[in-house]
Amino acid sequence: MMSRQKTNLMQIVYGKPGSKASTLIKEAQGSSEDEESDDDDFFKPKGEINKKVSEGTDSQNFDGEDCSKFTNHVTLKNWNDEELIASVRDRFVTGDWAKAARRGQ
Amino acid sequence: MGKTEYKKLKGSQNLRQRLLLSTLSSTPVLIDDIRHEDTWPGLRPHEISLLRLLEKITDDCLVEINETGTKLKYKPGVIVGGRNLVHDCGLSRSIGYFLEPLLVLGVFGKKPLSIRLKGITNDSKDPSVDTFKRTTLPLLKRFGVPSEGLDLKIESRGSPPQGGGEVHLGIPIVLNSLSAVTWIDEGMVKRIRGTAFSTKVSYQFEKTMIHAARGIFNRLLPDVHIFQDHRSGQEAGKSPGYGISLVAETTTGCFISTDTAVCYARGEDTDDYDDDERKELMPPADVGEQAASMLLGEIEQGGVVDSMHQGILFILCALCPQDVSKVRVGKLSPYAIETLRHIRDFLDVKFVITPDSSTETVILKCVGCGLKNLSRKIS
Structure with a gap:
């Protein structure tokens, strides 16, 4: 369990080995189901969820707002x-x- | 010298991190398609202002922007720092937007940096200047930045939309490099401090905010002290506003902060993300309560920093000498994830990220890229 979670989190951030994609919002949502229910909204940034719907599979937000808060x-x-x-x-x-x-x- | 190799990027996202890491790693960048499909294409005023600021503190840097502002060519120069600099941050983002990259850059300068920044000191989008003072500066110290000369002074406050605030920032340089940290004990909260401010409204607003925030903390901790910072006249800037910044300090010297500010919306700013600002102003009691709730939410996360400091924490870890840094944070924020990706792309530092399921925190480990303060060596 621990090792699977570890690879998941690494994959969410860095993508699958070999792929250089940083377009993993979708995966983040998929994999978070394995974890505790509390983590459901682990990687769903505000606003980005809607954008994902409107942009279909192309979930990378090229012009996302630059905001650390x-x-x-x-x-x-x-x-x-x-x-x-x-x-x-x-x-x-x-x-x-x-x-x-x-x-x- | 051969032709300059540019790293090709797209979009306006994470421009600050890109420019910061580009400068630190001396990697020229070419960013294309900046809001090219937008009603207003191209770079925003605050982004232009950030580029001007970079030109000010570096030597021999090259910025080229095409006519529509959708294409940016940036060739970083040598960070020189310098005394008595002044920069007008404009009004489209607050001073906090500029402080985040500036703090890290300043540390790797040739000379200590001393700069006056003008604009908005507190708003709801960027960390407030109070948060920088009480949380971000101690964070830098933990990585070996000397405390002498590290200072942020709030000369006057400015709320959106008109601003009028001014801060003075002093950053010393690191003589060689940062020092790696092992920082996984978040400790227990021993005291809560904070500042409630108001500009061009009654000081009663601060009292109400403080009272509301205390109401929530009092069941948990007696040692809560929130200062009143009432500004009037010149020191209150040009627009009415009020807000509160809170910091929880733990037994292991971690600072967990949140802040919030309320003001009237910027006239022309009608983008969808701003809709909560354009409503009626939130009453001060609710502002206090909201800030206190946000702080408890951050404390509950159990990291050594709050969510808005995750990004800068990872950048500092990645810039350390080739030692292992190990830190504990709460849930990774979207911004922090983007930061991790950019750190990998620019510095070639990859973190080992392990969830700690018993505490629902995340442990990150990395070996720093060993960035030396080269600017200093040249002199």
């Missing part, structure tokens, strides 16, 4: 929700340090 206000979560707050609590020093230390192990 990635804001997706549509999916902004409601952080007034107690459950959500609880989910990030251990990312703060006020949370459970032992639990945070185990993160990633």
Whole structure:
């Protein structure tokens, strides 16, 4: 599982070995299904989804906007929700340090 | 000397990265089909302005643009830097657009760079000058850029559409090369800092934004301090606007930032991506709450940088000496993916990208291209 994910992510960024394409928005969407449902919108930039539809298979956006800020206000979560707050609590020093230390192990 | 070999590219996408990497790797580029099918074809004012800025800080660089602006020939020169430079960034993009490539270029100059940039300091499209000050500059330090002389001073603020802001940027040079990092521990958030600003509106706007943002953070962390930066008169630029920049600092010295700003739309700018700006202005309480939510969203990602700094982080890693750099980021942003592709094309550095499924983060490893500060050697 890990190795497949690894190659997938490498392929999403750099393309399949041998092909020099950077036109992999479509693949990004396909492969993200293998991963957890949370990653569904992993590589769907705002606006580019519509463009892909209009341009058909030619998903490369030659004149895409040059912008490093990635804001997706549509999916902004409601952080007034107690459950959500609880989910990030251990990312703060006020949370459970032992639990945070185990993160990633 | 033989004929110059140009690297052929198409479209207006990622122009900043292309010009930046072209300059650093001394690779001339020829970009064709720049918005050639657009109602307004060719380069935009901010792109022209960026080219002028490159001419200012480099020596012997060649820029040729065809009549319609759809074709650009760029032959990079030697980065010289220099003191007391001034550049008008115009009004079609904010100063943040220019700072991103400028910071990296400045570090590899012959002399330290000291430049005054005029234009828009805060808008919703580019990272704000506050974000650069509090997050991007510390990021550079981590890669071995000396802290002495590294400074961004906000002299006056300018909101769109009329701007009128001014910042002073100082960048020291690296004496030899950057130093590679192993940076995979994102740590725990120990404090949150921020700046709420307003130009040509009541200072009550800042208070409301701060109050709303604090309302969200208070259940998580007591150490939250958001400064008020109320500007009036000359220092407030020419247009009304308000916004907030937030930074979460972690126990391992990572800075995670978000910012947002609200203002009236630019008159002529009616492209589809701007539609959220042309509505009624968002009330300050909502602005504060939105910025706080965005910050928590970034913290949740679990990277050592926020999503807007992924690109510059990868570029810095790729420019390091031939050591292994290893970094952890959250979900890769589309811009970061484009950056990785351009790094491969220009610097021939390919990252090993491994998802860490237990934390839903991504680990990237690369061996730097070993860029030396050659400009300095020549002198």
